[in-house]
Structure formats: structure tokens, C-alpha cells
Amino acid sequence: MAATTTPLDDRAIGEFEATVRGPVLRPGDDGYDEARTVYNAMIDRRPAVVVRPTGAVDVMTAVEFAREHDLLVAVKGGGHNVAGLAVCDDGLLIDLGLMSSVRVDTDARTARVGPGARLGDLDHETARFGLVAPAGVVSITGVAGLTLGGGFGYLCRKHGMTLDNLRSVDVVTADGDLVHASEDEHPDLFWGIRGGGGNFGIVTSFEFDLHELSDVVAGLIVYPADQAHEIVRAWWEFASEAPDELSVWLNFSTAASEPFIPEEYHGERILSVIPIYSGDVDRGWDVIRPLRELGDPIADTVEVHRFVDWQQAFDESYPAGERYFWKSHNFRDPSIEALDRITDGALSPPTPETRVSVTHLGGAVNRVSPDATAYPHRDADFLVNITTRWDDPDRDEECIAWTREYFDALAPYATGGTYVNFTTESEGEQSMAYLDNYDRLVALKNDWDPDNRFRMNQNVEPTV
Numbered sequence: 001m002a003a004t005t006t007p008l009d010d011r012a013i014g015e016f017e018a019t020v021r022g023p024v025l026r027p028g029d030d031g032y033d034e035a036r037t038v039y040n041a042m043i044d045r046r047p048a049v050v051v052r053p054t055g056a057v058d059v060m061t062a063v064e065f066a067r068e069h070d071l072l073v074a075v076k077g078g079g080h081n082v083a084g085l086a087v088c089d090d091g092l093l094i095d096l097g098l099m100s101s102v103r104v105d106t107d108a109r110t111a112r113v114g115p116g117a118r119l120g121d122l123d124h125e126t127a128r129f130g131l132v133a134p135a136g137v138v139s140i141t142g143v144a145g146l147t148l149g150g151g152f153g154y155l156c157r158k159h160g161m162t163l164d165n166l167r168s169v170d171v172v173t174a175d176g177d178l179v180h181a182s183e184d185e186h187p188d189l190f191w192g193i194r195g196g197g198g199n200f201g202i203v204t205s206f207e208f209d210l211h212e213l214s215d216v217v218a219g220l221i222v223y224p225a226d227q228a229h230e231i232v233r234a235w236w237e238f239a240s241e242a243p244d245e246l247s248v249w250l251n252f253s254t255a256a257s258e259p260f261i262p263e264e265y266h267g268e269r270i271l272s273v274i275p276i277y278s279g280d281v282d283r284g285w286d287v288i289r290p291l292r293e294l295g296d297p298i299a300d301t302v303e304v305h306r307f308v309d310w311q312q313a314f315d316e317s318y319p320a321g322e323r324y325f326w327k328s329h330n331f332r333d334p335s336i337e338a339l340d341r342i343t344d345g346a347l348s349p350p351t352p353e354t355r356v357s358v359t360h361l362g363g364a365v366n367r368v369s370p371d372a373t374a375y376p377h378r379d380a381d382f383l384v385n386i387t388t389r390w391d392d393p394d395r396d397e398e399c400i401a402w403t404r405e406y407f408d409a410l411a412p413y414a415t416g417g418t419y420v421n422f423t424t425e426s427e428g429e430q431s432m433a434y435l436d437n438y439d440r441l442v443a444l445k446n447d448w449d450p451d452n453r454f455r456m457n458q459n460v461e462p463t464v
């Protein structure tokens, strides 16, 4: 490759700048640092060149430019990936942030979404029409990375993963071509896009199916640490029988000084049981009632919310610009011992900012075959995500070690699968993320990106 490439000098960058419509930035330029900054403050990488495309043609030109100069390519959607895969050292950063438009077609009940859109952009445009695209639960998360890795949120039990609601995509390939992929066009590529991350090309447009939804019954039912083991056991007894309209998540955190938490618990570890009912509101109250009668809660904030508002309920709990290390396990049919081990670790974090969240899966997610899309985890009942957070770089080693230790302690009880979008390290996690779909992903990579141009992702290495 290197023999046929041309040097990356001022002239080459000037020519590139003249052929794209979006800004081209170099170290020292206004906007360069903003473009290279991602969610996790642990990541501090400096690309040689940044381009901020305004459309698919700029993306095509950027891929050709990278090939001509043999540059490593990083692709940034929302920049929320905790592993920092959206940004590289030295190569070309393609920051899609300017391509954030969302267009809703109310007749067809679909939305066309640009690859720089955040979940909040998508929810804002669809909510006005009483519609929703099932996605994640923090509004500044990028639609692109979330969808390409899977995408679960409060509606996945009813409507499936975000990628199950994807109708089609436009993709710029490693050759710099623009192709449309769907069940009917390039179905192989469409299969791989749905769970294989950014391995096969750069998606420049997503088309989603939308569903009707305006209000939900949702809130936090909060318990002190000394009730946590008992409540987690009771939670699973209830949640394992829940209808698809109901998701019940858990979140372990340290109580801040929110007015709804009694003062004596401020600074103490707490467990929030979080029901979200997305069917008929009156029925929702009835369905959730037994959950509100478990144990002796110190707070109960369940009420009717506009779904679009509830989608922002946790935004402040996961702020950008902090140091993070995440690891996750999937669980199926857990034993009491498994539930207790999850609770033990969640109650003894290295920092008060550390949260452990339990995502309720099952329902429509699991009614899809594991090989129908590249996302293979169709057997998990729930996922435990360890989101260790701290701010002092001197504590990096300790916080990372704690996360790994907790993750290892849970491994004997878990399914052996992990969510590609929650991994912070690649060693050993590729096989856990792609499971039995890995060989088919390699074959696809050999077809669509044999030179591994797109490798800033949970990489599927080509074998040609």
C-alpha cells in the first residue's frame, strides 16, 4: 500500500480542502480540539487532519483521500463510545457532527436520520408527531454508533433493538463508493451493518421505522443499600414475568442531594428500581403496582411523563468529560447467587460517581434469531453494565482494576456475551461481542474492506 501513496503535505491537504464543502481542520485550527474531543476524558488523541463533511459526497472524498495517503480513518458520530473509537492519533478523523438532520415521514412512519444526530435530535423531531424510534436512554448519545452496535432502551422489549427497526442505510464503502443497503439491496452488507459496528463502511443516512407513543408511566422507586439484596431478588421475580410494554431497569448509585431523597441518605449507596410502561397509561399503573409495594422504599417518583422528557431523565447522571471505564455482561435465567454477586459489587464501588445499571432485555429483542443480524445476543434476559467513573488520573489504575475484578467475579454467572457498545478494551471482548456470527463477519469484511481501512471499531480483522 505505502508504495502507491502520496505524502500528506500542505499541498495535498489544500487540494483536499478545495474538493469538500465541510471544514478541514489541522492541529491549532479553531474547532480542531472540539472535533477530537470525545465523551470519555481518558481519551486524548490527535489526528493529523479532521474533516467535517456536510454530505455523503464529502465522506466519499474523505475516504478516497485517506486511501491515497494511506491514512488511518476514524469516524465520529456522537463521539460517545467509551473506548474512544471515534478518534485516532495521526490519521484522518471524519467527524460527522454537521450531518445531524432528522426528517420524519408521518405517512410512511419512518425517519431519515443523519449520522451526526444524537438521540435527543431524533426524539425531538419524532415526538411532535406522537412517534418514536426505539433507541437508548441518554439523549446526547450518537444515533450512529448506537445503531451499528445494537441499540437498546426502554422500548426494546416491545419493539426490538434499534437495529431491528432499521429499514435501510446509505453507506460509503472502503472504495469510496456510495451504496444503499436494505433487506433487498446488498442484504449481506445490511446484515453486517446491524451489529458489526463501523467495520464495513461509513453510514451517511439511516432510515428507521417509527412507532406511536406519547406518554409513559415511569419513575424511580428508591431503596437503601441494606434492602438491596432482597429487592434485587424480588425485582427479578417480577421482571421475568413482565409484559413487553414494561421494562424494569435497575440503577445502583450514590444518592446526591436531590430533594426527593431523604437527607439522611445523601451520600449513601442506593438502589433505584426504574419501571417504564409504554402501553395504555391506566393499565400501566395497575401493572406497576406490585413493584411499588416491594420492600420499604425511601422515595417513589413514578408518574406519567411525556416519553421525550423521560428520555432525558438520566442525562445528568452520565456527564461527558469525566474518566470512565465500562464493562458489561449479559445474563439469562439468573440464580439467586448471581443476583447477590451483582448486588455485592454494585454496593462497593471505588468512587461515589460509579454506577451499575441493569438493562431489562428479553421480549421482542429475543424473538429474533441470533443469526438474523450480526448482533447475536438474542438470549439475554438482562445486561449488567459497570460504569466506573472518577476524575483523578492518579486513580486510573485502581478504578480500572476494580472494574475488571468485578467483571471477572460475575463471569461464571453470565452468558459469555458482551455488548459491543459497552466495551472499553478489545482484548478478549471481540469474541464475546460477536459470538457465533464472527466467521460470517470476517467473510463480509474480506468482501467489503479487505485492507481494513475501517479499523477504529471493535475490529473484525480481514483474512485476505
Ligand SMILES: Cc1cc2nc3c(=O)[nH]c(=O)nc-3n(C[C@H](O)[C@H](O)[C@H](O)COP(=O)(O)OP(=O)(O)OC[C@H]3O[C@@H](n4cnc5c(N)ncnc54)[C@H](O)[C@@H]3O)c2cc1C
Residues within 6 Å of the ligand: 038, 039, 074, 075, 076, 077, 078, 079, 080, 081, 082, 084, 085, 086, 096, 115, 135, 136, 137, 138, 141, 142, 143, 144, 145, 146, 147, 148, 149, 150, 151, 152, 153, 197, 198, 199, 201, 202, 203, 204, 318, 421, 422, 456, 457, 458
Ligand atoms: C452515557 C451513555 C449512555 C448510553 N446508553 C446507551 C443505551 O441506552 N443503549 C445503547 O444501546 N447504548 C448506549 N450507550 C452506548 C452507545 O451505544 C455507544 O457509546 C455508541 O458507540 C454511541 O454512538 P456514537 O455515535 O456516539 O459513537 P462514536 O463514539 O461516535 O462511534 C462509535 C463507533 O461507531 C463508529 N461509527 C460512528 N458513526 C459511524 C458511521 N456513521 N458509520 C460507520 N461507523 C460509525 C465509530 O467509528 C466507532 O467505532 C451509551 C453510552 C453512553 C456514554
